[in-house]
Structures are given as C-alpha cells and as structure tokens.
Amino acid sequence: MPPPNADDTPASVRYNARPYLHGPETAAIAAAMEAGQYGHGPQADLFESELAAYLGVPDVVAVSSATTGIHLALMACGVAPGDEVIVPSQTFAATIQPIVALGAFPRFIDHHPDTLCIEPEAVREAITPATRAVLPVLYGGRPVDLGSIAPELEHRGIHVVEDAAQAFGPRRVTGRATTVYSFGPIKQLTALVGGAIVPRTTDQANALRRMRALGITSSQTQRIQTTTYTVDGPGLRGVLPDVNAAVGRVQLARFDTVAARRAALWKAYAHALHGTPDVSLVDVGVVGDGTVPFNCVVRVPDRDRVHRTMRERGIGVGVHYPPNHLQPAFARWTRPLPVTERVAGEILSLPFHPAMTPDDSRWTATALLEALTATTA
Ligand SMILES: Cc1ncc(COP(=O)(O)O)c(C=O)c1O
Structure with a gap:
C-alpha cells in the first residue's frame, strides 16, 4: 500500500x-409529502410497528430525536427538580441537557478506559438518596450490562434510561431499561432526524405517547372529530413527522x-x-x-x-467528545474524574x-x- x-x-x-442512503428514500419522502399528513400519521404508526417487530419488543414509541426521547423517558420515570441522574461525562451534550432541563442534576461518573462505557460498580458507588435514574450511554454501539446491580436499583426505585443513540441494531433488549435510539443524520439508521423509545411497560408507552404530544390525551385523529381535548400533564412537542418516518421505513427494510x-x-x-x-x-x-x-x-x-x-x-478524523463535567454549562456539577480526563486527551475517531x-x-x-x-x- x-x-x-x-x-x-x-x-x-x-x-x-x-448519511448512507439506499435510493428509495427520495420517493418515500415525496409520497409522504403528497399524502398531506405532516405530523405523526400512518407512516409513523407503521414505522413503530416495524421497529417493534425488528427489535422483538411489544411496542416502540417514535419521537422527534433522541434528545427529546431522553427528555421524555426521564419524565416518564418521574425525574423531577432536585433529583440526581447518574451519567458518564464522556458523551455528547445531548445526553446531559435533558437532565438539566428537568431541573434535575447530573452526577457524573468515570467510564472504563477500554470501552468508554460505565461499569456497574461505579454506578453503585455513586448512588445517593437523591438518585432517581441512571443514564448509561451505549458508546459506539456497545451494550452496557447493569444486570449485576439491577436488584439494588429496583429496590431503591432507581430507573435505568439507556442512551442508545449510537446503538441501533438487532440487540436483545433486556426489559430492565427504557431504551432511546437516535435516527439522526449519521446514525446506523437515519430518518434524517428522529428517534424512538422502547418502553418498559404498556403504562409507560401510553404516558410517552401523551407526553410527546404536549400532554394531550387524545390522538390527532380523535381530536379532529370532537370539539375539545384534555391536557392532563406535562408534555413536549416530540412526535416523529411522517416524512421522517417514511425515510426510516426505507432504511429499516435494508x-x-x-x-x-x-x-x-x-x-x-x-x-x-x-x-x-x-x-x-x-x-x-x-x-x-x-x-x-x-x-x-x-x-x-x-x-x-x-x-x-x-x-x-x-x-x-474527529474527537467524540470533550467531557461534559468540564463544560461551563455543567460546572455546578463538576467533580474530579481522573480516567475520563486522561482518556479525553487520547481519543481519536477515525x-x-x-x-x-x-x-x-x-x-x-x-x-x-x-x-x-x-x-x-
Ligand atoms: C450519545 C448520544 N446521545 C444523544 C444524541 C442525540 O441524538 P439526536 O441527535 O437524535 O437528538 C446523540 C447524537 O448525536 C449521541 O451521539
């Protein structure tokens, strides 16, 4: 050579x-536009059921991005102001901002230098009475197994929300976590932008569907047939538009x-x-x-x-990512993380x-x- x-x-x-396109995405976008349904519509419904079949899970909730998905998943787990969420510092800022937006705070922990993923023991050591959730990041697509501390997390009422933005694939979902995928431009599967959540339970799926639609209890189809609607809790504008879902369907099939x-x-x-x-x-x-x-x-x-x-x-080449505990926006929650700080100066994405x-x-x-x-x- x-x-x-x-x-x-x-x-x-x-x-x-x-991004990697297969070809039929453009025609799928045109068809979805001509169908005239620009919010959550039939394409998004089909994408959800096709994703569930592919992943072998009962249900999937499509959302507008993984960032919004993490926000919604933390809300669905009851994360509220003053709560603590255990999270690696070595991740994209998109993992951290939803925690802060909820008035909760990130409890940054070190990762393992060989994987850049967090380990169960480090999570266990970081738990405090304020801990409401753990947010592992599946860096590079690697599964994070917190099974060894699952009983303790369960016992303490601590939820696990997986940031699987980088980890879409035919992975066995354990059922112990709420898993959030990204379908952003350069992800394994792109919907241009978009994301999806694998909920843990039917109740959680219902809550996520309400909250991604501003907390409104009825679907868009139901809403246009009546003279009113009910907003029964907090919500975001977080549906996956049909045009994006149409692209996601083409990508999923291939x-x-x-x-x-x-x-x-x-x-x-x-x-x-x-x-x-x-x-x-x-x-x-x-x-x-x-x-x-x-x-x-x-x-x-x-x-x-x-x-x-x-x-x-x-x-x-690139660097993914400068650590979050050293960012000005998260300075209030900084703490010494010797492994993260050392490794941050060594990583290079090819x-x-x-x-x-x-x-x-x-x-x-x-x-x-x-x-x-x-x-x-
Ligand atoms: C680790 C991680 N978390 C979250 C996100 C946010 O994903 P999205 O762009 O779909 O909001 C990304 C994507 O860039 C990511 O790499």
Whole structure:
C-alpha cells in the first residue's frame, strides 16, 4: 500500500461520518409529502410497528430525536427538580441537557478506559438518596450490562434510561431499561432526524405517547372529530413527522446491508491495527452479534498532533467528545474524574461510515501509523 499523502486520500475517507442512503428514500419522502399528513400519521404508526417487530419488543414509541426521547423517558420515570441522574461525562451534550432541563442534576461518573462505557460498580458507588435514574450511554454501539446491580436499583426505585443513540441494531433488549435510539443524520439508521423509545411497560408507552404530544390525551385523529381535548400533564412537542418516518421505513427494510458494511469496516480496522504499539482500539463489543458499530475510536499518545497531521492530509478524523463535567454549562456539577480526563486527551475517531470500503479502513490505519511515527519521532 503506498504511503498516504494529501493528494491520494480517498474521497470517502475525507468524512468522519456521512448519511448512507439506499435510493428509495427520495420517493418515500415525496409520497409522504403528497399524502398531506405532516405530523405523526400512518407512516409513523407503521414505522413503530416495524421497529417493534425488528427489535422483538411489544411496542416502540417514535419521537422527534433522541434528545427529546431522553427528555421524555426521564419524565416518564418521574425525574423531577432536585433529583440526581447518574451519567458518564464522556458523551455528547445531548445526553446531559435533558437532565438539566428537568431541573434535575447530573452526577457524573468515570467510564472504563477500554470501552468508554460505565461499569456497574461505579454506578453503585455513586448512588445517593437523591438518585432517581441512571443514564448509561451505549458508546459506539456497545451494550452496557447493569444486570449485576439491577436488584439494588429496583429496590431503591432507581430507573435505568439507556442512551442508545449510537446503538441501533438487532440487540436483545433486556426489559430492565427504557431504551432511546437516535435516527439522526449519521446514525446506523437515519430518518434524517428522529428517534424512538422502547418502553418498559404498556403504562409507560401510553404516558410517552401523551407526553410527546404536549400532554394531550387524545390522538390527532380523535381530536379532529370532537370539539375539545384534555391536557392532563406535562408534555413536549416530540412526535416523529411522517416524512421522517417514511425515510426510516426505507432504511429499516435494508438495515442488514448497513449492519454488514459497518461490521466489515470495523473488522478491517481492528485487523490492521492489531498489535500496534501506542494504538488501543476502543472495544465496542461483539461485532456482528448484537453490536452494529457506530464509530471506530482509538486511543493514541500525542492525540492533538496526530489529529492535526491527519487533518492536514485531508483525513476526516474527529474527537467524540470533550467531557461534559468540564463544560461551563455543567460546572455546578463538576467533580474530579481522573480516567475520563486522561482518556479525553487520547481519543481519536477515525473515518467510519458505510460508503467506505474495508480497503479505506486499511488505508486510514496506515495513515494513522504514519502520523504516529511522524509525531513521536
Ligand atoms: C450519545 C448520544 N446521545 C444523544 C444524541 C442525540 O441524538 P439526536 O441527535 O437524535 O437528538 C446523540 C447524537 O448525536 C449521541 O451521539
């Protein structure tokens, strides 16, 4: 393989992530627009039942984004002002803002440096009398198993809301958590923007459906046939529009292609980087058996220089994410998190999206090794 330079960087490797369309999405958008139903309508109903069938769960509630989904799920779990929500700092700000919006506060905890996911023991140690929920983030698509502390959480009335924004795939849902997926632009499955919640119970599903529609108890179809409606509690404007659901349906029907492409890319990276001193691949779990990788993140020394060197070659590397406990908006709740703070200076997201080929992964791995040699020389 020739050494990389700025001119021979493959086109797809110039992006860190990109939406992947199969083709029929455009026609599906046009059909949904012509049908004239722009809010939650028949496409969203079908998308919900198709998602439930795919995931093997009784019900799914479609929402306008994962951020709104997390907000709604926390509301449905009764999270209120003054409550504490245990959450990793190493995540997108979208995980944290809904906690703060509810007047609750984030109790930031460290992750495991190999996975960037939280561990049951760290959760257990962080529990206080104010803890109302735990919000694990399935970083990169990796499942987070809190089974060993599930009885204790249950006993204390602590809810688990999974931020599975990066983890859509044929994963077995345990039933112990309320799970929130994202269908944003670069996610495994895109609805342009959008999200979905797997509720724990029928009561919770009903509450989520009410709350995503401003707390109104009747559906839109029921509402137009009567002269009034009832608002019986808090709510957000959080339905998934039919146009977005129509795109999601096209994507879901073809999801196996995306899952296979992502798995092949990840394995090509893992193989090319295996045994390389100075490069640790963040472990996303068993690829091909439940995990559809969202990204490929490595930990490297001298990360900022490696990042700069690769960017200068036109390679779409990124950093996901600067930790939240060090952000000004969340300064009130900051605390020392030594693992997160150390690892935050090491992580580098390599280009990863389904339009790439395994050769592109191998090419990028070579470019990474070159950048490391250049910066450590
Ligand atoms: C970990 C994590 N949580 C939450 C979100 C928010 O998802 P959405 O864009 O659907 O609101 C994202 C997506 O960017 C994410 O990566």
